[in-house]
Amino acid sequence: MRRLPVFFVIDCSESMAGQPLVAVQEGVDFIMSSLRTDPYALETVYVSVIAYAGIVRTLVPLTELYAYQRCELPLGGGTHLGKALEHLAKEIDRSVIKTTADVKGDWKPVVYLFTDGRPTDDYQDAIQQWKAKYSHRVTLIVIGLGQDVDFSILKELTEHCISVDQINQEYVKGLCKWISASVVSQSVSVANFQNSEELIPLDQRYMNLAKSKLTFRKSHADDRVVTFIGRCQKLQHPYILKYSRNLQYGGLSDLNINLYNFKLETCEAISEEYFSWTDHHAEKPQINTSKLEGWSQCPHCYADTAFAMCGCGNLMCYDGYSEYVVCPWCRRQVSFSAEGGDFDLTRGQG
Structure with missing residues (x-):
């Protein structure tokens, strides 16, 4: 046969x-x-x-x-x-x-x-x-x-x-x-x-x-979703934060003015295998945190936030009260403050 x-x-x-x-x-x-x-x-x-x-x-x-x-x-x-x-x-x-x-x-x-x-x-x-x-x-x-x-x-x-x-x-x-x-x-x-x-x-x-002939701007990052990878400060396990594009304001059709931000869709645990499936030589685009809406607890230890950035530029979780913690990425001792404005953060390709 x-x-x-x-x-x-x-x-x-x-x-x-x-x-x-x-x-x-x-x-x-x-x-x-x-x-x-x-x-x-x-x-x-x-x-x-x-x-x-x-x-x-x-x-x-x-x-x-x-x-x-x-x-x-x-x-x-x-x-x-x-x-x-x-x-x-x-x-x-x-x-x-x-x-x-x-x-x-x-x-x-x-x-x-x-x-x-x-x-x-x-x-x-x-x-x-x-x-x-x-x-x-x-x-x-x-x-x-x-x-x-x-x-x-x-x-x-x-x-x-x-x-x-x-x-x-x-x-x-x-x-x-x-x-x-x-x-x-x-x-x-x-x-x-x-x-x-x-x-x-x-x-x-x-x-x-499919009948759509709609075309998109060529980019080395997906502009309809924004993703970040973090690690649990206590367990060192990785997780992913995924934000989806959200229409904040739709202007008059003849003006064609729309304003978007990105709203948190999910925060979930991932395996270490993620890193072997990722192109580490690709461009690393950034996004300002002013364009992001929403936060989540750590999916591993349930710390208050999974969106704390170490000086090394990587995300980790933070329980909100510990004076000093150890970054699971660079292993340095760091402290966090709730004060401060928006900042740029390296995002995934999508």
Whole structure:
């Protein structure tokens, strides 16, 4: 039986922290469980999972469906779409069997690429290489999660661009039911010696074909979310603070004046693995604290604030009453004062 290779390429950047990453993790788990109930999929489908943030790694190499082992999606700084495409191309070259005079190779691979924003790396060369060498060999379906996806970039890759307005469990599960049905439909086709690129009808309660031509300013940091990494002063464990863009004032439409700040969305514990998924050579943009709204307790020790900055420039938690504490980053003894104005702070790429 010829194989049907299916690749899932998933954006695991900082902007996915919190509910979005949980929803996508549950969605991937649902897809794999659902496909295993279909006899055609079990016979033909081989799956691979690739994650990308500031770096790209294959979490699951191309594997027979029944042998798939659940993988935990990571979190990292940066959205390196260009590197993800280059990595995907190498995986396809390495693992997809080509048809020769003596061997019937695999069916045309299907790729589902998830992203919630726009690239923070130099992606143009990778897109051109993909269009020249792989677009005719692979069915690529791009899933744009949320309302701030730059489809002007993604439409260069494929005509199959699908928009999902909300990144929560309900919408992502609706999307993943459609993906499961699509893969099953494709597996039935190849079992009958067909290989169609037609998409099955979309469930328009949760998704639509992307039509937006909206473009965004090119940047090496996501300007719709602001993230910071801190460490617990007592336990030294890392955490992430994620602020989302918030409209403070919408001016008259003919003046086109809008004022934004960033409002705290989540503060949650992360693992040390975050640092291995982050591009540490990227530019380090800054933001003034006057543009930030909200604070949180430390998710590890529940100290009063997770937003105390040491002289080394890194964030840590502070209980509000200790005269001196030791910075978990630089190990220096520091003291804090509630007085003082706004200051600039290094933020993540998003």
